[in-house]
Amino acid sequence: MKECLWIPNLETKRLFLRKLTANDADDLREWLGLDIIYKFWGRSASKGEKNPELLFIDPRPNVKRKPSHDFAWGIVNKEDNKVIGMIEIFNVENDRLGNVAYRISPNFWNKGICTEALNRVIDFIFSETKIDRLHAEVDVENAASNAVLKKCGFTHEGCIRNGKMVSIYCTYNIYGYIRNDFSNQQKNS
16 A cells, blocks of 8 residues: 555544554455445556555565555445445645545445535545545446545536546546635535
């Protein structure tokens, strides 16, 4: 896993969002490598996702790397303190734009977990960082993920027909959420 500059712990009613550690490998092993997780992910599970302990081993420990400006959290269920998902703001450019990705154990699908986690991350991003735009690309057939983004206030900005998303060709929606959207939402709440 990339070493991020700063990953604050975040909390919601049902969840803790925190940096993943090697101690989380057993929880991740229960769901992270399942094929169903990757149906709309744009690729298959990697070797590290199928064997999560590998995610925490640096394959080239002698290489000095710049710290990442990305944010990556494990989604922890408060009820049993298990890691049930992941949420990331990645490919952060010039501390201004970032892409959104999330995935969750199938045991927790359709329970509002991703919506709850993403809303907390949006609040953090626009309250505590300089990032001005969040961006997401979602396969049009992934009804659940499209619904999460809409519930969280993302604007549908377009659709790419038969385009390349990660390493597959599909039709996918583009969503955006900008700082002004957040400010307007705060004023109206």
